Amino acid sequence: MTKSELFNKISADTHLKIDEVSATIETLFELIKQEATAGNKVTFKGFGSFTVKKRSAKKTQLIHKKKTISIEEYYIPSFLPSAAFKELTKSL
Amino acid sequence: MTKSELFNKISADTHLKIDEVSATIETLFELIKQEATAGNKVTFKGFGSFTVKKRSAKKTQLIHKKKTISIEEYYIPSFLPSAAFKELTKSL
Structure with missing residues (x-):
């Protein structure tokens, strides 16, 4: 499902306009980042x-x-799926 | 930031009602799952x-x-952060 298909589906389910759905989700992702x-x-x-x-x-x-380089400590974004989400995908 | 603080912030930024924000995000997560x-x-x-x-x-x-058990093949949800998101968290 593409992003726009997804936004269309959410708009249909919530009766909100596409740009309201898009603004909500873009703001959500900005806040998570x-x-x-x-x-x-x-x-x-x-x-x-x-x-x-x-x-x-x-x-x-x-x-x-033929060289050894050192990589400094760094951080990466990480997502920990909930137990319920893991249960859903276990038996694909 | 708690989920409700997050929803409040999104509601303020998008001028949508909290339950509109909540419905949008819950529907988003259901579709992703x-x-x-x-x-x-x-x-x-x-x-x-x-x-x-x-x-x-x-x-x-x-x-x-003192026993060996076999674990069957299974699938887990996975999130691949974008290059932009990784760049943001690199130098925490």
Whole structure:
């Protein structure tokens, strides 16, 4: 399902205009990004939680350049699906 | 930020009622779960994609029971953050 198909379906189900649906979802994603970037966790019961995960500093080899480089510690966005969501996809 | 704080903020930003915001987001998450459970990928540019990942069948040891059990292949919900989202959280 494409994003616009999805927005159309939500608009039909909620009786809201497409641009109202779009504004709501774009604002939702901006806030989730904002919270994750501040290191906060945002949880939606039955769906999952958005947070960040730390990747420790490490050394890695560039074989083709015969060189070892060090990669600094960094953070990546992370989504933890709820138990209910995991149950749904288990037996695909 | 709690879910209700988030919904309040979205309601203020979009001038929609809280229950309109809540209906939109609950419907969004239901559709994402539905698509993921059907094995489909749902992508939101600038935020990320929701899909499922396969976990292969494996054998594992129950040390305290001195027994080996086999775990069947299964699928888990997976979120792939967009490059833009990863860039935001890199230097937390």
